Amino acid sequence: MPQIHFIEGPVGAGKSTYAKAITEKGSFSHIALDEWFARLFSPDRPQENFVTWYIERKDRVLALILNHAHDILATNKDVALELGLIQRAPRQALFRQLLQDGIKFTVHILDAPLGVRRERVRLRNTEQGETFSMIVPDHIFEIASAMWEPPDDLELEEYEHIFPTQASGNS
Template identity: 30%
Template sequence: MSKKFHIVFGRQGAGKSTYSKKLTKDIEGVHFSIDQWMWKLYGKDMPKSMNLKWIMERVDRCEQQIWETAKNISDCGVEVVLDLGFTKFEKRELFTSLAKEQNIPTQIHYIKAPHDLRKNRVLKRNNEKGETYSFEVTSGMFDFMEGEFQIPREKELKKAIIIDTGETENNENK
């Protein structure tokens, strides 16, 4: 029997990768990160100036391969954490629908945090190049992606696990 797909999404710097890695460890699952796939497969080939069409063609290829691999892993009885950004409603709906067609249960995880905190995290990650760093996200890229993110619909959040990492961080600093 197939195991659960955990679909993790939120804006840049919200803490998706940190949350996904912890979740993966907690459930003894397998983690898929679109940033890791894109950087490993295409990082050296990236155009000097940002070319959204070029990037999105490769993101789509990675997502297709990730889906096939994740499905096979799920079929082996292991839960999967999909940390693919999922900035658009249509992508979140696509992966949820694909899983449903294969009788794979899903759990949505919405990770959020205030804008200034997220931007500071991204800029700090650029400097520190720590565990969740895959590539530099410039202020311009951050601002562009802010406009690309589609806020989740009420229907999406009905059964979602919602994590506000801004609240978590504030509580840890008290």
């Protein structure tokens, strides 16, 4: 039965690098919210009130990506979703809905120390290499890092989780 592999963790944890590596090993697709978001909305990105602007658009992109993921699952292929589900309550709500819909999934949680993540993001901003989607200024990095809520004991018991030792590269 095909399944979704959620690749989650704070900004700069190595999610994109990890997702690309596992999709190269398996026969499934990788969809990253940041890539879709950047292509759809970056030209309209405001200088101020970025967080409010981002949240309003993120839900629309998530719905589109999840719909596309269902289409991929229907072809009997797995899909790796990198959705930036950094807050526990919305993450759990989505996971519960997927369980009700009978969709199998595994959650891959990556993390790294704050200083390491900050430097990765700064380097990614400068190099704009393979895992680059959009500039993440320091103040946005700090906001997103503060918002990250790792899985609690209940979430760990309720859903299948993998904690890869991979924490190198850029996310």
